[in-house]
Amino acid sequence: MIDLQHVNKSYGQGATAFHVLKDINLHIDQGEFVAIMGPSGSGKSTLINIIGFLDTAFEGKYFFQDENVADFNATKASRMRNRHVGFVFQNFSLIHNLNIFENVLIPLSYGGHRRSEVRGKISELLESVGLTGMENKLPRNLSGGQQQRVAIARALANSPQFLIADEPTGALDSHTSADIMQLFxxxxxxxxxxxxxxxDEHVAEQSDRMIKILDGQIISDTEVAHATK
Ligand SMILES: Nc1ncnc2c1ncn2[C@@H]1O[C@H](COP(=O)(O)OP(=O)(O)OP(=O)(O)O)[C@@H](O)[C@H]1O
Ligand SMILES: [Mg+2]
Incomplete structure (x- = not known):
């Protein structure tokens, strides 16, 4: 589904150019659960921004279901993001003056659905993340873990082909972090x-495949062994 071939990414130009991603070759199939690890500044966010069609200014090829993402213009990239990708971030990125219902509604409203039609859909989404009946609460009245669940419900709203999560447990304590990993x-x-x-190594171990990045290069790509599966 996701196929990056010789992807290179630099910030800036000429003498001050900074080469962040170096010859990335990466294939991810539908149904995989992949963790990307690496030190701060190694290029992890840069890589997943490319994978999630947030950044199309790279060299090389990225085939997503046989379309080359390098050819996408801004309109096409944003349409592809809304249709195919769900994003989850470290700091939840909820809109604070909107209630939970309205936060989850945001991606659905781009699809031209009527508010009345999506009421049932939103209660199903909230139920799937363990937040049944929380529609009318404001984000500030929820715990960090609950806010991240809302963000996950919002990410799932358009039934995306894949979820991208950048440090989804980075702002959570270890217990809450384990809950969120159960949900994933x-x-x-x-x-x-x-x-x-x-x-977090413990978080990465919950996935099926661990990719390590160092200085913009993939240095290892291994299957995670699970005791029981
Ligand atoms: N918009 C930008 N302009 C210039 N340089 C950038 C930009 N975004 C990131 N960089 C640089 O690219 C490198 C990789 O950044 P990136 O955000 O991908 O790292 P990361 O692995 O996600 O780090 P962290 O773990 O701290 O989130 C860093 O050196 C960063 O300073
Ligand atoms: Mg990052």
């Missing part, structure tokens, strides 16, 4: 494709 594992069991960046 459940989504994966139901067939979801998840690409997650993390600093």
């Amino acid at each position: 594992k459940e989504l994966h069991r139901k067939g979801g494709t998840i690409i997650m960046v993390t600093h």
Whole structure:
């Protein structure tokens, strides 16, 4: 589904250019659960921004279901993002003056759905992340873990082909972080494709495949052995 071939990415130009990603070759199939690890500044966010069609200014080829993402213009990239990708970030990125219902509604409203039609859909999404009946609450009245669940429900709203999560547990304590990982594992069991960046070895071990990046290069790509599966 995701196929990067000789992808290079630099910030800036000429003598001050900074070569962030160096000859990345990466294939991710539908249904995979991948963790990307590496030190700060190694290029993890840069890589997943390319994978999630947030950044199309790179060299090399990225085939997503046989279309070359390098050829996408801004309109096409944003349409592809809204249709195919769900994003989850470290700091949840919820809109604070909107309630939970309205936060989850955001990606659905781009699809031209009527508010009344999506009421049932949103309660199903909230139920799937363990937040049944929370529609009318404001983000500030939820715990960090609950806010991240709302962000995950919002990311799932358009039934994306894959989820991208950049340090989804980075702002959570270890107990809450384990809860969120249970949720990701459940989504994966139901067939979801998840690409997650993390600093945390324990979090990465919950995935099926661990990719390590150092100075913009993939230095290892290994299957994670699970005791029970
Ligand atoms: N918009 C930008 N302009 C210039 N340089 C950038 C830009 N974004 C990132 N960089 C640089 O590219 C390198 C890789 O950044 P990136 O954000 O991908 O790292 P990361 O692995 O996600 O790090 P972290 O773990 O701290 O999030 C860093 O040296 C960073 O300073
Ligand atoms: Mg980053």
